[in-house]
Amino acid sequence: MANNLPLKLATLAFFLACEVVLMGGFTRITDSGLGCPDWPGCFGSMVMTTDTETITHLQERYPEIHVAVHKGWIEMIHRYIAGGLGLLILALAFVGYREKEKTANYPYLLSLVVLGLVIVQGAFGAFTVTLKLLPNIVTLHLMGGLIIVSTLMYLRHRLKRLALGDSSLVRMRTPVMIGVGLLFAQIILGGWVSTNYAGWACPGILSCAPGGAEVNYDFQSGFHLFPEVGPNYEGGQLEHGARAAIQMVHRAGALVVTVYWLGLLWSLVKQGVLASRKAMHFVGLLAAQIGFGYANVVYAVPDSLAFIHHALGVLMLLYAWSIAYATAVEYEEVSYGSVKHA
Ligand code: HEM
Structure with a gap:
């Protein structure tokens, strides 16, 4: 495979996916899963507010959760990184579409599978929040993250072999x-x-x-x-x-x-x-x-x-x-x- 771009993108996506899974664990462990009770924004905005008066007002509006600046930010950072990963995987599928014509045995279908997985994973991320940390959904969300990491590792392995001229x-x-x-x-x-x-x-x-x-x-x-x-x-x-x-x-x-x-x-x-x-x-x-x-x-x-x-x-x-x-x-x-x- 003459073009090394797919391998570079897959490597980046793999490390970013590991980061997203670690950040997901951090979000859950610090009880920040409901740091933003809505999706995709946080209290209707793409950034968590730091204004104390607004926080007091939000706490009155959402009495069932603990509204805290750090929790909102932890949850939003998890979403930003996950969003970046989604874009990277989309780029990988796009590059793969062009590359599959030129390279025998190019794993294009696998890039589409990862794209499908990351879309489903995004939906589970939303359900995690809207269903208030329902244990089966949160566990499936962890499972989805690990499946994405594993599939990206396999895609990277296939692309690495192709880059070495081994199909x-x-x-x-x-x-x-x-x-x-x-x-x-x-x-x-x-x-x-x-x-x-x-x-x-x-x-x-x-x-x-x-x-x-x-x-x-x-x-x-x-x-x-x-x-x-x-x-x-x-x-x-x-x-x-x-x-x-x-x-x-x-x-x-x-x-x-x-x-x-x-x-x-x-x-x-x-x-x-x-x-x-x-x-x-x-x-x-x-x-x-x-x-x-x-x-x-x-x-x-x-x-x-x-x-x-x-x-x-x-x-x-x-x-x-x-x-x-x-x-x-x-x-x-x-x-x-x-x-x-x-
Ligand atoms: C092969 C061995 C093990 C593996 C792969 C493993 C894996 C895990 C993982 C991945 C989690 C956290 C999942 C998450 O963050 O959502 C977890 C949670 C936990 N595990 Fe293990 N575990 C192992 C052995 C053990 C043993 C021997 C104990 C103790 C007797 C233990 C006690 C716990 C506890 C207390 C939690 C809950 C932590 C929390 O609430 O965040 N684990 N385990």
Whole structure:
């Protein structure tokens, strides 16, 4: 591929998408999701007002939310960056439309898929606000962000290979894809913990309550995936038993992810398809993530620790994908189908 512009745009879009997902986590963690109760503007304007008299007036008009300058700005900065990402992805699709005529196997369809995803994601951003932080919508919004980041990483990978003059495709190994899927599910469970404000529910380390006191877990309410539309979900609406059930399932998920990934990494290194250094990096991330998960539990989810836990979750997903690419099997595209190389 002679033109490097698509690769440059995809690289920029990928890093910006990571930034948007991190900023989304920051917005939620600082309780700024309702910093602007309307969409796309903030109290009807494209900038958050700093005028104290106007703030007092707005607080009287919107008694159900806490009107604060910093919350409005955090939410608006998240929207500005997300808007910039949308424009970049639109440009990528436009450049791809011209490039597909000149370059064999150009991933134009993939650029259109990312464009579609970012439009749907924008709609979920709006519903997050208008449905007052409904947990399933906020969790789907996190999921959408991670899917966009992952798809942009794949698009970038395809464009990078094309830039090196290689139009062949790669197939990722099934056990690695299962590992990525388990990790993705665990991150979504983490989203369910945070959107239901279940991080505080179990201060105990091994059991939910310190000293192993009995807890009446309510799994049915904790995993009722379609909560009532209408109430303001900031701070959560569930009883303690339901929150405890969510928190303990997230911990069990961490155990499943840990056992699976340790076995997977051991087997990949043993087969000689993955460098042990790369495997150790992932083990380090996993250990840090579990450490910060417990630190959140012990210190009652302070913003700083919650943000580190969110960011490490994103980093782990990206690293898991990079392991999937590093261990992928190459396919050569030929007119009668695909031929396995290795
Ligand atoms: C593989 C391991 C783990 C992964 C990938 C993971 C991932 C995540 C993610 C991404 C979130 C936040 C989602 C968001 O910001 O919306 C989260 C929330 C949370 N996780 Fe984990 N987690 C793991 C293990 C653990 C463990 C072992 C614990 C503690 C026992 C834990 C405790 C928590 C708590 C308390 C929250 C809520 C934080 C908040 O309200 O912002 N996590 N998890």
